[in-house]
Amino acid sequence: MTQNTSTKDQPVDMTEQFRQERAARIRAMAGDKALKETAQAFTIASTRAGYSYNFSWLGRPIIQYPQDMMALQEIIWEMQPDCVVETGIAHGGSLIFSASMLTLLGGDGYVVGVDIDIREHNRAEIVKHPMASRIRMIQGSSVDGGIAQQVCNSVAGRKNPLVVLDSNHTHEHVLRELELYSPLVKKGGWLVVFDTVVEQMPADFYPDRPWGIGDNPMTAVDTFLKKNDRFVIDEAMDAKLAVSMAPRGYLRCVKD
Numbered sequence: 368m369t370q371n372t373s374t375k376d377q378p379v380d381m382t383e384q385f386r387q388e389r390a391a392r393i394r395a396m397a398g399d400k401a402l403k404e405t406a407q408a409f410t411i412a413s414t415r416a417g418y419s420y421n422f423s424w425l426g427r428p429i430i431q432y433p434q435d436m437m438a439l440q441e442i443i444w445e446m447q448p449d450c451v452v453e454t455g456i457a458h459g460g461s462l463i464f465s466a467s468m469l470t471l472l473g474g475d476g477y478v479v480g481v482d483i484d485i486r487e488h489n490r491a492e493i494v495k496h497p498m499a500s501r502i503r504m505i506q507g508s509s510v511d512g513g514i515a516q517q518v519c520n521s522v523a524g525r526k527n528p529l530v531v532l533d534s535n536h537t538h539e540h541v542l543r544e545l546e547l548y549s550p551l552v553k554k555g556g557w558l559v560v561f562d563t564v565v566e567q568m569p570a571d572f573y574p575d576r577p578w579g580i581g582d583n584p585m586t587a588v589d590t591f592l593k594k595n596d597r598f599v600i601d602e603a604m605d606a607k608l609a610v611s612m613a614p615r616g617y618l619r620c621v622k623d
């Protein structure tokens with residue numbers, strides 16, 4: 368505990384003071400209209416420019432905004448998962464990210480990734496990466512019953528899984544993923560749903576995609592939460608990130 372005696376007899380816990388100031392700042396940001404408009408303008412312009420494809424984690428392309436990677440880092444430190452289940456592998460950057468975080472935690476944690484199409488060149492790079500020993504990959508659709516069973520079997524016995532959904536972004540698909548994989552998450556854990564931002568983008572933004580306004584991960588989260596009281600949206604996460612591909616997609620598990 369860091370203490371400072373700034374007033375006569377009252378010791379001040381500097382760590383707690385910092386925490387409280389930060390929480391107050393984030394609450395203020397939640398109502399900051401100018402910041403929200405600026406963040407929205409950046410989100411639209413940067414998504415149009417393909418910004419999410421600009422980054423790598425330990426050498427592998429990761430299709431994420433840096434803000435969301437920071438959020439995941441905070442979540443992983445807070446919840447100390449002993450495994451991470453991810454739908455949507457692409458180039459493998461997010462698997463490598465999670466595996467590297469589990470390595471920093473120590474312990475025997477590992478990552479299970481599912482993708483309907485694991486490209487050979489991506490698989491080859493992932494299996495030769497220094498993080499490979501902590502990664503298991505399953506090829507198939509994340510909403511296929513047999514594939515979901517394989518995923519669940521591969522984390523059987525794990526006490527605290529983190530689940531991250533980032534595959535097909537239609538309402539129906541994400542809702543099914545939520546039904547299949549949310550039971551893995553325990554009280555105090557997290558479930559992260561990416562690309563909820565689709566709901567907040569201009570109507571004509573995804574002309575070549577099956578998802579769009581009214582049919583996307585955010586609508587799936589909303590439907591899921593109407594009948595599932597184990598999870599709540601962490602609105603402070605949205606407020607502090609300001610820019611995120613997963614607004615209203617950071618779900619805390621509050622019930623066993």
Ligand SMILES: C[S@@+](CC[C@H](N)C(=O)[O-])C[C@H]1O[C@@H](n2cnc3c(N)ncnc32)[C@H](O)[C@@H]1O
Nearest residue numbers: 429430455456457461482483508509533534535
């Ligand atoms: C946005 S990318 C994943 C990005 C990755 N999580 C990252 O952060 O770098 C989406 C991936 O989902 C995969 N995908 C699409 N439909 C799927 C399905 N039905 N089941 C599993 N994966 C699917 C695609 O093949 C693609 O690799």
